[in-house]
Amino acid sequence: MNIALLSAVGSLLLLQSAPAAETPIVTPRGDLGADERATIDLFQNARGSVVFISTRERVTNFWTRNVYTVPRGSGSGLVWDNAGHIVTNYHVIEGASEAQIQLVDGREFNARLVGVSPQHDLAVLKIGGAGFAAPRRIPIGTSSDLQVGQNVFAIGNPFGLDWTLTKGIVSALDRSLPNEGGPDIRHLIQTDAAINPGNSGGPLLDSAGRLIGINTAIYSPSGASAGIGFAVPVDTVMRVVPQLIENGRYIRPTLGIESDDDINDRLKRAADIEGVFVLRVAPGSVADRAGLIPARRTRRGVVPGDIVVALNGRPVDRVGDLLARLDDFSVGERVELTLLRSGDRRRVNLQLEAGN
Incomplete structure (x- = not known):
């Protein structure tokens, strides 16, 4: 038997002994887990209220002086009410000259700016008009009872x-x-x-x-x-x-005092005192009427006046911290300042006024 015949016989035997290819069977999955089902429902219920925001910036060509717009960025937003107000971050629309809103159903709108609060990184836009059909809104919860781990x-x-x-x-x-x-x-x-x-x-x-x-x-x-x-x-x-x-703006509560973090840090190091040095008192403000004294500049340097060391009993040592603490209150509410003046500590009770 020659070599070619032996090879053919061997190939035939191998073909006869090889198992036939099988098609895999799809295994039924069964029901989704309760947590998965809840997550799917949550997304389906909420997605209609979420919008896509794209912004453009107006620029001028240096040579031709022609004005045109270029893409600036994109972000997200939330349908706030049936009037078509959209809540987003201030930094999403900061510096933009135009903003376009796309809803999940494909509708697109040119938005107009309603108001901003950079200190909270929040902004409100407005879309639609008479007869605007708003998507279903997300229910409002509370953040006061949140717990780490949820x-x-x-x-x-x-x-x-x-x-x-x-x-x-x-x-x-x-x-x-x-x-x-x-x-x-x-x-x-x-x-x-x-x-x-x-x-x-x-x-x-x-x-x-x-x-x-x-x-x-x-x-x-x-x-x-x-x-x-x-x-x-x-x-x-x-x-x-x-x-x-x-x-169109956030009316912040204020005392009528001004300071500066850089100057405050230098004064704190020089005086070895933790607090907020009052650098200016607005004339006619609640702080002015209460007799607060600002720092003054002399030939020998800056002489401290009043230093705010606590608000409602909680220590403050930065200007940003003091302003943020005041923001927890509303215009018309009263707060207690603990002041340090020439080494003497005293407390004053002041009613918050509307700031600019």
């Missing part, structure tokens, strides 16, 4: 990927972030739910599908989610947004 859900448009859901927990409460040129942004909710650029302005929900915050920032050296995100608590949103809708 589940939270973020919906937004990270990196322009629209209507994305991420899940995590409340990692910490009452966080503060410095706000250059203004009060610290206080009482922030920290979460490990993935929040990326584009999520800003979108809602943070609890497991009942209630709004508990507006996603505002991430902490990340790379600019992408590192498991540390922050949200403005809904209790702050509920205090600020109605004022923005009604007045």
Whole structure:
């Protein structure tokens, strides 16, 4: 028997002994888990209230002097009411000349600016007109009873990927972030739910599908989610947004005193005193009527006047911290300042006034 014949016989035997290919059978999954079903329902109920925001900036060509607009950025927002008000972050629309809103059903609107509060990183836009059909709104919750460890859900448009859901927990409460040129942004909710650029302005929900915050920032050296995100608590949103809708701005409570963090830090080091040095007292203000004395400049340097060391018994040592503490109150409420003057400590009770 030659080699070719042996090879053919061997191949035939191998074909006869090889098992026939089988088609895999799909295994039925069964019902989804109760937690999965709840998450799906939460997303389906809330997604219609979340909007995609794209902004444009007006620029002028240096050579032709022609004016045109270019894309600036994108973010998320939340339908606030049936009148078409949209809540988002101030930094989402900061510097933009135009903003376009896209709803989940594909409708697009040019938005107009209603009001902003940079100190809370909140802004309100307006879309629609007579006969505007608003999507179903997300129920409002509260942030006062949140607990570290409870589940939270973020919906937004990270990196322009629209209507994305991420899940995590409340990692910490009452966080503060410095706000250059203004009060610290206080009482922030920290979460490990993935929040990326584009999520800003979108809602943070609890497991009942209630709004508990507006996603505002991430902490990340790379600019992408590192498991540390922050949200403005809904209790702050509920205090600020109605004022923005009604007045176009947030009317902050004030005492009529001014200071500066850089100067304050130098004075604290020189005097070895922790507190907020009063640098100016507005004429006619509540602080002026109460007799507060500002620091004064002499040939020998700055002579301290009154130094605010506590508000309602809680120590303060930074200007941003004092302003943020005052923001926890409303115009007309009274607060107690603990003051240090020439080494003597005293307390004064003052009624908060409307600031600019």
